Amino acid sequence: MKVVILPDSFKESLSASEVAKAIYKGFYSVFPNAEYHLIPLADGGEGTLQALIASNGGKVESIEVTGPLYETVQAKIAFSKDHKTAFIEMAEACGLHLVSLERRNPLQTTSFGVGELIIYAIEQGVSELIIGVGGSSTNDGGIGMATALGYQFFDENGNAIESNGEALLKVVSMSDKNKSPLLDKVNITIAADVINPLTGTNGSTYLFGPQKGLSTDRLAEVDQAMRSFYSIAERFLDKSVSEIPGSGAGGGMGAGLMLFANATIKKGIELVLEQLNVKEVCKDADIVIVGEGRMDGQTAFGKAPVGAAKCAPPDAKVIAICGSIGDGIEELSNHGIDAIFPTIPSIVPIEKVLENAFENIERTARNIAILLK
Incomplete structure (x- = not known):
């Protein structure tokens, strides 16, 4: 048997x-x-990095990045044996496990550390990057990650905004003049753990916000803020991603990587099953x-x-x-x-x-x- x-x-x-x-x-x-x-x-969420690296005998490093509550955390990043591909798991930088139960609030958490991991990987010379999006404490639409990549976001007074979930309620304009040129040197594939859209009752806020600490009386407000933010960003970058299946993964990180890092998206479990034969x-x-x-x-x-x-x-x-x-x-x-x-x-x-x-x-x-x- x-x-x-x-x-x-x-x-x-x-x-x-x-x-x-x-x-x-x-x-x-x-x-x-x-x-x-x-x-x-793993399906793009927690454990994706370990599952993928097991398939090719590469190595794992640990670096300091910004954590979900702006503290410094140690995040793992893996490289294939030929060092051409890097594997990142967003939960390493902003996972739900990094925030204690009493401090969970996706309006206060950031995905900034994910952007730092991306920059580090490209600086090491990789040409392919696979990012597992899932298991996060964030619902910031990837604004934290985008900020780390050099994008800037401003409120109605022209002031730069802190890059957490609450920022989505304040953004009225943005700039990409400081976007890292390193992004042009890598192909990024998203391993998504869900196929949900970005907004609406099946989107990231309504479905996953409560388990991250978002009170139910703020779901509609935050969902509308996510919709408004992407309306501004998609118009500015002349690209639409918010209706693509999986865009709601990782508190909107699926959409964020597609829009701000020109990534392509794939079901995380399909990618892992393929890699592991x-x-x-x-x-x-x-x-x-x-x-x-x-x-x-x-x-x-x-x-x-x-x-x-x-x-x-x-x-x-x-x-x-x-x-x-x-x-x-x-x-x-x-x-x-x-x-x-x-x-x-x-x-x-x-x-x-x-x-x-x-x-x-x-x-x-x-x-x-x-x-x-």
């Missing part, structure tokens, strides 16, 4: 690699003679196990479990293991997933759930294996 284990991370508790090990441990206790393949995945590994699998921390109706929109499920052969069982489930979960049966098993065992504080994530996943995997046996 061949078992392929293809999980994404369980955010704020376990990396994709740790999740894969927990699933393997549970299954191995029941099926010790099975053939196992553990391939940790997952379809070839799965071609004769009997069981394919996918998963992420929370699965709901949004999982169908470009997330890792659905992308990985598509790699399974028609006669394989595709099983999902997740921390919790939400509304719309039934839709996933139409995307190749046969059954979904949440791992939370009882009503306990979230801190306890995160602390025991490995054991919860291992136990769930073992029970699934016993059922299959």
Whole structure:
């Protein structure tokens, strides 16, 4: 029996690699003679850098950049073995994990550090740059990143604006006269973890703002500010990006990279699956196990479990293991997933759930294996 284990991370508790090990441990206790393949995945969000660099044997560096609350943070950046390609994960510079629960507010966070990572990569001589956009604490439309690249944004009095989410409420004009010429030396590909548009009820603010700390009574105001900002920027640069699928990824970073850095966009999970040759590994699998921390109706929109499920052969069982489930979960049966098993065992504080994530996943995997046996 061949078992392929293809999980994404369980955010704020376990990396994709740790999740894969927990699933393997549970299954191995029941099926010790099975053939196992553990391939940790990412979909453009947290863990993308580690997943991509694993495919080519490159190296990882850590540099100081501006964090989401303007503090200095250490952010990882990876380079391919031939040093022609760099891999950046925006969450390294402005991820949700870098902001404590009580300080989460996307009006106050910035993506400036992402722009610093981009400049650093180009200065190292790369010609290709892959950027995972997801897992961010920001909803600034990429204005922070653009500012780091040399763009300037001004309020109604002609004053330069601080480059955070709140800036979107104030921008009336911009300039690109100081834009870094280094941008002309690199091709940038976005690995997006969602396919949502930039604005509207399916856009970055309404769907992801609340989990980043935005109060629901400000959703309409901030969404309109994002729309207004892009109306100004698209008109100035004579380019339209806000309706492109994935433009809402990373709090609008998808749109920001396309508009300000001339990037192209691709579903993050498709890019990762291609780099890791997952379809070839799965071609004769009997069981394919996918998963992420929370699965709901949004999982169908470009997330890792659905992308990985598509790699399974028609006669394989595709099983999902997740921390919790939400509304719309039934839709996933139409995307190749046969059954979904949440791992939370009882009503306990979230801190306890995160602390025991490995054991919860291992136990769930073992029970699934016993059922299959």
